[in-house]
Each structure stands twice: as structure tokens, then as C-alpha cells.
Amino acid sequence: MNIYVLLKQVPGTSDVKMDEETGTMIRTEHKNVINPLDENALAEAIRLKDIRPEVKVTAVSMGPPHAQKALREAIALGADEGVLLSHRGFGGSDTLATSKALAKALVTLAGGPLSNDDLVLCGDRATDGETGQVGPMVSAILDVPVMTYVRRIALEDHSIVAERVVEEGLELIKASLPAVVTVVKDINQPGFPTLSGKLKAKSREIRVLIPDDLGLSGDDVGLKGSPTRVVKVFRPRLSRDTIVHPQDTGGVAVDSLLSFLEERGII
Numbered sequence: 001m002n003i004y005v006l007l008k009q010v011p012g013t014s015d016v017k018m019d020e021e022t023g024t025m026i027r028t029e030h031k032n033v034i035n036p037l038d039e040n041a042l043a044e045a046i047r048l049k050d051i052r053p054e055v056k057v058t059a060v061s062m063g064p065p066h067a068q069k070a071l072r073e074a075i076a077l078g079a080d081e082g083v084l085l086s087h088r089g090f091g092g093s094d095t096l097a098t099s100k101a102l103a104k105a106l107v108t109l110a111g112g113p114l115s116n117d118d119l120v121l122c123g124d125r126a127t128d129g130e131t132g133q134v135g136p137m138v139s140a141i142l143d144v145p146v147m148t149y150v151r152r153i154a155l156e157d158h159s160i161v162a163e164r165v166v167e168e169g170l171e172l173i174k175a176s177l178p179a180v181v182t183v184v185k186d187i188n189q190p191g192f193p194t195l196s197g198k199l200k201a202k203s204r205e206i207r208v209l210i211p212d213d214l215g216l217s218g219d220d221v222g223l224k225g226s227p228t229r230v231v232k233v234f235r236p237r238l239s240r241d242t243i244v245h246p247q248d249t250g251g252v253a254v255d256s257l258l259s260f261l262e263e264r265g266i267i
């Protein structure tokens, strides 16, 4: 059985700065880490591998060359293999183009359509882009079931039973494999890499795939393959203007407050 974990490298801070000219994130200033929920997805894959030793766990990421580090960390944590989609042609991809590339990579790694022995795990959302779109989009492109907000998983023969967190409580659902599952942090407590894991990660080769390897052209991914247009990027003003109407005996403060409210049509 193959479990593919979609794993994104993100800035290790919630204070992500944007380049207002280009509309892109400034990623170079921060130490990068594995997206926290992807650590949960990976930990779940490794838990399932502990139960079923025939499971092979492959961590797949799309990003710049330094995202290799996240994949090595994934191997140190127990993944068998790391695959990186990295090439200038992928640069500028929005969520749709990213999902297309990831879906194509899964089909390429599986050597054809995913089988009823394949499972794709990802985080519910990434801390930087935070759209939560990639998991469901990958499932739509692959035309396989998706289970979102999952906090518990049990594998059965060629199917999966999952507990989902929904507004009213919990939902127990079952789907046939292959399927895409997006996990929430309640699912587990990610562990730490072992020394042998770290040594394995050092020597393991990270396979790098480029658009050509996936049968994708420049029109499918990158800016050309991305229907999203960033119209404007700006920092919202967080301060509030304060006007002080000092108290006085002549009622001037009351008059100025009333005319202030009238001017704005509040009274």
C-alpha cells in the first residue's frame, strides 16, 4: 500500500510579509519549517505504517530547492522517500496550478491512476497561504473521494473510515480507496526524528521532478496556468484614529460630538 503525504514548507512565523510590488510572499527572511498540519499528516502515515508494515510512505512537496530540507526531515521522521517538484516553470503557481502539478506527480509516482491500495494525506490548510483548497482540488483532479477535517482514521480492505470534525460535532464516514484525506491537529501528536532516521535522511536521495517529467507544459503551471490574479497587495491599517472631545462646562464637547455623529449620518 502507498501513502502519499503532501507536505509544504512554510515560513516558521505567522508574521508573513508580502512584496507589495510583485504581490508575492517574502519567504527568504524566515527560517522555513514543515507546515504544522502536514507534520500531523505525516505522523498519521507513519502510525498506519507501524500497523501495516507493507505501507510505503512518500512525502511529496512542490517548492524551491530548499524545500528538500523539509523532505529530509520527513524521512528522518519515518517517510520512506521524498519527492520534490521544483523548477522555475512551477514559480507563480496559484492553488489550482499547484494542485494540478501535485495530482500529476501522484499519477507519475503511482505509474498510472491511483489504485485501491493508495491513500493521499495532507494538512487541512497551510499556515502561509491558508486557503485549504489544495487537498480538495487534488482529489477533484484525480477524481477520487475527499474527506476533510479528519481527526481519526482506520484503514479497512481497500477502504477508509474517518471521523470528521463538523460544526454540530463529529461525523463518521467511509470511502473507498484511493482517497484524499485532509487532517486536523487533533488527529495525533507528531513525534521527533530518531538518530537512525536523521542518518537515513542524510544519505537518501530526494527525487526532483520538473514539469516535463509530469507531462505538463508552461501553460499548465506557473503564472500562465494560474487563473488567480492578485489585483493589489497592501497591509491593512490596524490603528484607529482617536478624536478627543474634552469635557467643559459650556457643552462644547457635546456639540462637537453631535456634529461629528451627524456628519457621518449616524444620528
Ligand SMILES: Cc1cc2nc3c(=O)[nH]c(=O)nc-3n(C[C@H](O)[C@H](O)[C@H](O)COP(=O)(O)OP(=O)(O)OC[C@H]3O[C@@H](n4cnc5c(N)ncnc54)[C@H](O)[C@@H]3O)c2cc1C
Binding pocket: 006, 007, 008, 009, 024, 035, 037, 038, 060, 061, 062, 063, 090, 091, 092, 093, 094, 095, 096, 098, 099, 102, 121, 122, 123, 124, 125, 126, 127, 128, 129, 130, 131, 132, 133, 134, 135, 226, 228, 229, 230
Ligand atoms: C497568482 C499567485 C501566484 C503565486 N505564486 C507563488 C510563487 O511564486 N511561489 C509560491 O511559493 N507560492 C505562490 N503562490 C501561493 C501558492 O499558490 C500557494 O502557496 C499554494 O497553492 C498552496 O496554497 P495554500 O498555501 O493555500 O495551501 P492550502 O490549500 O491551505 O494547503 C492544504 C494542504 O495542501 C498541501 N499543500 C499545499 N501546498 C503544497 C505544496 N506546495 N506542496 C505540497 N503540498 C502542498 C499540504 O498538505 C497543505 O497542508 C501564488 C499564489 C497566487 C494566487
